[in-house]
Amino acid sequence: MKTAFVTVTDAGYLPAACCQLKSVSDHLGDVAADLFLVCCDVSADDVANAEKFFADRNMPVRILLPNFVDERIKPINRRWPRAAYLRLYFDLIFDDKYDRLIYLDADTRVRSPLAPLVETDMHGRPVAAVHDFIYYLTGNIRRRRRELMLKIDAPYLQSGVMVFDWPATLKDGALARARKFLEDHPEGCQEAPDQDALNAAFEDKWTPIDPRWNLHETYLNFGGRLTPYLEHYTSTKPWSKKRPARWRAAAAWYANELRDTAWADFVKPQTVVDQLTSRLVFLRFRYGPKLRDAIAGKAPVLLGVLKVPVTRSDDVELPWAPRNRKDVEDMTKALVAEAAQSVPPIRPPESVLDGFARGNLIGLA
Numbered sequence: 001m002k003t004a005f006v007t008v009t010d011a012g013y014l015p016a017a018c019c020q021l022k023s024v025s026d027h028l029g030d031v032a033a034d035l036f037l038v039c040c041d042v043s044a045d046d047v048a049n050a051e052k053f054f055a056d057r058n059m060p061v062r063i064l065l066p067n068f069v070d071e072r073i074k075p076i077n078r079r080w081p082r083a084a085y086l087r088l089y090f091d092l093i094f095d096d097k098y099d100r101l102i103y104l105d106a107d108t109r110v111r112s113p114l115a116p117l118v119e120t121d122m123h124g125r126p127v128a129a130v131h132d133f134i135y136y137l138t139g140n141i142r143r144r145r146r147e148l149m150l151k152i153d154a155p156y157l158q159s160g161v162m163v164f165d166w167p168a169t170l171k172d173g174a175l176a177r178a179r180k181f182l183e184d185h186p187e188g189c190q191e192a193p194d195q196d197a198l199n200a201a202f203e204d205k206w207t208p209i210d211p212r213w214n215l216h217e218t219y220l221n222f223g224g225r226l227t228p229y230l231e232h233y234t235s236t237k238p239w240s241k242k243r244p245a246r247w248r249a250a251a252a253w254y255a256n257e258l259r260d261t262a263w264a265d266f267v268k269p270q271t272v273v274d275q276l277t278s279r280l281v282f283l284r285f286r287y288g289p290k291l292r293d294a295i296a297g298k299a300p301v302l303l304g305v306l307k308v309p310v311t312r313s314d315d316v317e318l319p320w321a322p323r324n325r326k327d328v329e330d331m332t333k334a335l336v337a338e339a340a341q342s343v344p345p346i347r348p349p350e351s352v353l354d355g356f357a358r359g360n361l362i363g364l365a
Helices: 014-026 044-056 082-092 134-138 140-148 166-172 174-184 193-201 217-221 245-258 272-298 300-305 325-339
Strands: 003-009 033-039 061-064 100-104 108-110 127-131 157-165 206-208 230-232
Touching: 003 014, 003 082, 014 033, 014 044, 014 108, 014 245, 033 044, 044 061, 082 100, 082 157, 082 174, 082 193, 100 166, 134 140, 134 325, 140 193, 157 166, 157 193, 157 230, 166 174, 174 193, 206 325, 217 325, 245 272, 272 300
Parallel strands: 003 033, 003 100, 033 061, 127 206
Antiparallel strands: 100 157, 108 230, 127 157
């Protein structure tokens, strides 16, 4: 099977992207694969530094600089840089000589042998991915389905790790559809433009894989029981001085990989104050919604004074913190079983959570 692993980046994430591909290389084992780094908005010095990083580690990585970026990629908001849109244009970069094209975000780190991911059973569909289950855990999935015009029970994929049956993807034309959806419906794709467009284009056309292949920050920060095959630092990065204590080993790994490079200062030192601030931010994330609910129940007038709605609505983003650790474990356990096909497809995915069968809407009740 002819396989390509691909990461994309701009100058800001370039050191992390190089480390990401190093983690791929370290876990390939007997898998024969070509490695690619697709870049935009980088300088000649940036490219030279990346080439040296790979050469010093005897890693045959091809660095690609698409010539269509300036003309074709027009971000729909300031939150996401042009590099975030590059995966929507892979059909203009890679031809059909690859059987598998595996995309990995620059802020991911492989922790397990990659052969099982390469050998994913696609079940006749063009792409496989992990559910972005934070949407189910918080109730934000209902808003996303409405804004993206998805079915009322549709799952929602996380685009940070995607396994493409590449000839099937090219034949299906899904990436062109995703670009067209983004062009026609920018108002619905403000939250995660490329991911939203991919969900619209691949509705009913993607296969769920084990969530351990894309365990993102919320699960890891909640101290989940699953051991990740791949860690995804979706918000706070291990190289940031705001990193949580759980990222200490990851930060040390990045620092070690970059110590003799032009990016030796990429991993920011963390003071005691930084550590305390990081902890307080997490506690606010974790318990802030519970405090607000308690005030709504006991002293709703106070919320009025603070100009905070007494009741939550699906019309706006709901708090991103899961209700409890049980929800997190119940969801991931169910998705592991679904990926193994030991249970039928779960529709809607949030139906495995407590209260759903009684009509309690996650995030509102």
